[in-house]
Amino acid sequence: MLLCRWFFVAYGFVVFKVIRMDPKVILITGASGGMGYRAAEALAKQGHIVYGAARRVEKIAPLISCGVHPLRLDVTDADSCTAVVKRVIGEQGRIDVLVNNAGYGSFGAIEDVTSDEAHHQFEVNVFGLVELTKKVLPYMRMKGRGRIINVGSVGGRLVSYLGGWYHATKYSVEALSDALRMELGDFGIDVVLIEPGFIKTNWPYIAADHLEASSRGGVYEHRAVETARNIRGIYNGPIASRPSVVVKAILKAVNVRRPKTRYLVGAGAHAGVFWHSVLPTRVFDFIIKRMM
16 A cells, blocks of 8 residues: 555656646747747647747737737847847746747759849848847856757758758758757757658748749759649648647657757658668669659
């Protein structure tokens, strides 16, 4: 009986420790739609204090009812990043978790994509992420703890056909995340990467539209039209995963005491990384071009 009572008490303690979560102050970018919107909603419903930030802040308004605080943010504008961080700090006194989710995909052959478009993609996917992170870090360092969660892509581990500029930004996010994790560990700040595979969002349609537009009238036009059609087909078909798998990974990265450094999630993520690591490079290139 004593053993049973002890087991019950111990079991109750373990359950309490697992499900109890101290509310964290969380700033999540790209919260106006897709994975960011769903993650902001789920985190708020768990009891966290969530600030959802995006350029189209009106799209976050429906989440006010579940406790999300909408903020207007342009990650490419340093003043906008400063204002958002000051707002959260002014109201809460801290930021426990930053989820860098803002980003977009623009496909096209390296020589077809304009310099302005390539620069803009880096401004949003890379420099915007870094700018906001730099604004948040001093406050995390003062508290001696914090967590940066960067939503990258399996596209930061391998390259698909006619997506060079997009993949360059995601490879950069991988490198920056690894560097930040080493630099910030001594200050109690952890850095986590979420690497989605094929996910049903608006992203592939935007990427495919950019691909067709950038190649129009050029030497890649025929292959670009075919590739764009295949991209839409893959992401609209039964292969692609629902955004909920990414949201689940974000929730885990926020809530667990010691998160993984990387979460590969969604269709094709694990398989793509595995085959990229074991196949000869030219064989992998051939397969990717045939798929796309």
